[in-house]
Amino acid sequence: MNYELIFVKIIHRILISILNCFISCTVKRDSDILVIAHRGASGYLPEHTLPAKALAFGMNPDYIEQDVVLSKDDVPVVIHDIHLETTTNVQELFPNRCREDGRYYVIDFLWEELQKLKVTERFDARTHQTVYPKRFPKDVATFHLHTLSQELEFIQGLNTSMQKNVGVYVEIKEPQFHRNHQKDISKIVLKTLAYYGYTTKKDRCVLQCFDAVELRRIREEYQSKLFLVQLLEIGYLDAPFQNKSTQNIVQEISEYADGIGPWYKQLLPGKNQVTIDGFSELVDLAHQQQLKVHAFTFRADDLVEFSSFEALLEKAKTLKLDGIFTDHPDLAVTYLKKKNH
16 A cells, blocks of 8 residues: 555645635635534544544534543543444553453543553454545554543634634533443533533534433533534434424424434435434424534445535535534535635
8 A cells, every 4th residue: 555645645635624724714605504523524534533633623614523431530532432442452452451242441441541542543343444445544643542621722722823713512422321330421521611611502612412311411400501412313212202203302302402413314315224204304393493403424435325425415405404514524614615706
């Protein structure tokens, strides 16, 4: 594999992104759809690494996403999964630290230990093949895990130096799993966000979670005034939504949240086998309840039945979405903007 050529292509992408960042001052959005950098610029660099967040920032999204899991010593770590073996070299460094199910859980490691791991492009733990073969090569260059505090400081620093106001979009991962280990991840994350000035809807911070019980607790028990988004991936519906109509689901969510985050494939008719009956009206029903709809995840290398990424993005406009999560924020920003003549 020609790693020099790959490196040149990555540098070229970074330079183009920086140029687009400056050009963005002279353009306006062709639509009101927010662009949320999914795990950073994860289509180009290993997800949830600071380099991926830096590259995403240069692509001028509205928000950059942070998934959060707790370490053994209660440090909020930015990582998508509660386990480590699909994005790090944990099997190599700590071969005897897996549980009986063969998985290596973040919560079983101290932050001091987690810092020793190297992060790489997402791969299958059994075959060691990357999930998206044409993305950044596996085990090339050096990337590490970082904390939520480190990322918030990083983004706020870039906002200062580049005179921008890119927001943060935080997901609390599997709160019940943490509660089963006597850890209140929501309380810790809310405290961290408050320390960095994120406490209200005006603070360019969105907090999201799949767990409806936990998200309601965040609003009612912890009295959070942040913009809350209820994530939905129907197929393993949480108990509060089982056997309920789309209208009833939306109505219930409107009691405690400000938005809904569905999987976009479940909004579309077709052959993908994930379309949900009644979900074609989800966006309209949500808007009737003054809820925003931010759908996940738009990928240029996962088009399903679409001929191009532009065609997929056009569908986002047709669906009247308020925001999209994307692994390729540069392509989404470019498509959703036009020059202001």
